[in-house]
Amino acid sequence: MAAYSVPAGVCTNYFNIDDILASQEKVPCVFNAKVAALGYLDQSTTDVDLNVGTKLELPFWLARFLQKGARNIVTVDTPKTYKEGYRNIFTADPNVVDLHRLGPFFYLFGGKLLTLQLPDAEEIADVLLKTFQGRFRKIMDGSQNALHADLTSQTSVLDDQERHLFAAGQDSLHGFHRWEKRETEKLSTSVMVANHRKRKRIGAMPTAS
Amino acid sequence: MLAEKALDLIRELQRTLSGTLSPYNEDKIRQVLEEMQNLYDQNRDRAHYAAGQADVFAAIQLRHAAIQRNKRCLLAYLYNRLEQIRKMRWEFGSVLPSDVRYNMCEQEVQWFTQYNRQLANYMKTIGESGGLDLTQDMKPPKTLYVLVRCIMDHGEFETQDGNIILLKKNSQHYLLRSECEHLIRQGILEHLVH
Numbered sequence: 001m002a003a004y005s006v007p008a009g010v011c012t013n014y015f016n017i018d019d020i021l022a023s024q025e026k027v028p029c030v031f032n033a034k035v036a037a038l039g040y041l042d043q044s045t046t047d048v049d050l051n052v053g054t055k056l057e058l059p060f061w062l063a064r065f066l067q068k069g070a071r072n073i074v075t076v077d078t079p080k081t082y083k084e085g086y087r088n089i090f091t092a093d094p095n096v097v098d099l100h101r102l103g104p105f106f107y108l109f110g111g112k113l114l115t116l117q118l119p120d121a122e123e124i125a126d127v128l129l130k131t132f133q134g135r136f137r138k139i140m141d142g143s144q145n146a147l148h149a150d151l152t153s154q155t156s157v158l159d160d161q162e163r164h165l166f167a168a169g170q171d172s173l174h175g176f177h178r179w180e181k182r183e184t185e186k187l188s189t190s191v192m193v194a195n196h197r198k199r200k201r202i203g204a205m206p207t208a209s
Numbered sequence: 210m211l212a213e214k215a216l217d218l219i220r221e222l223q224r225t226l227s228g229t230l231s232p233y234n235e236d237k238i239r240q241v242l243e244e245m246q247n248l249y250d251q252n253r254d255r256a257h258y259a260a261g262q263a264d265v266f267a268a269i270q271l272r273h274a275a276i277q278r279n280k281r282c283l284l285a286y287l288y289n290r291l292e293q294i295r296k297m298r299w300e301f302g303s304v305l306p307s308d309v310r311y312n313m314c315e316q317e318v319q320w321f322t323q324y325n326r327q328l329a330n331y332m333k334t335i336g337e338s339g340g341l342d343l344t345q346d347m348k349p350p351k352t353l354y355v356l357v358r359c360i361m362d363h364g365e366f367e368t369q370d371g372n373i374i375l376l377k378k379n380s381q382h383y384l385l386r387s388e389c390e391h392l393i394r395q396g397i398l399e400h401l402v403h
Contacts, residue, residue: 017222
């Protein structure tokens, strides 16, 4: 019943949905070896085989598998949003970037990239940490102080993990507020049941009118 | 791209994880299994002449990765659904709403029945006299009786001391907390605090 569990960056859980989605992010790859009969993966050619030197954007799970150890079928390059140009933007002011648009799993995917032994892995790790540090203050400020405000403008630019953090902060704020108003003893409808009702009502509307 | 369909399943799951259960997507699961079978067959056919041919070997590895990915997505789909159903047992009680039940596949219904039974058996064995209901007293109880108001018509309700009361919309009652906590959590009654 870990309500506040924020999925850890590097730790991989086989059944974790976020982890699966994050490992689907694309990584630019160049093939070092010929791959027979899989030319259909590259839509720009009609060749039967994938030739040496073919450039393809592969999902992370495939790229990592093909690059690992002695296989060395592809060479992996850093994705655009983690390259130097973007890294400079993040270092300049982490608060203005829309991390949700740059891939909703910015940190999780970034952490995964580090396992690929890219030449600039150290810089990436550094920038991930600095970006988080730079943004954390604002996240905490927003989630701990806004009680009855529309927060969509604030949360829409947050990365998926930052949203978990934000929600945890909001939860604790509301909990504290309830305690202040002596509402903690009040029994309430479970959140899941309430959500289920709402959905039902939306679904039932067209038939009612 | 390979394993794209399996990912659709995961996306579908992610969209519907709050308060409801999406329909069991049997069709898509069959398609994913077919894709896996296809990849497997291709690998098996080529495996015996792959020795010494690096390009065929590389292709086999690539397909293998895709099979494993598909497997992971499928298992995650099933596992997360089970987790969701388990959570629902605690939130909704032992009887799930009909639309949720309708969205479960046969094995999931079986699993749910078994889980229900095991949970009931377990709760019967703990505590001193006649077991302990673990789904009760989610918050520390402060009073023995609570004042409640009905949010919807629920019909007749028999209390422990044998009285029958009619739970009609907007009627108010003073009930034993232990008796009505479930009904509050299910959104039939509303707890009034002054």
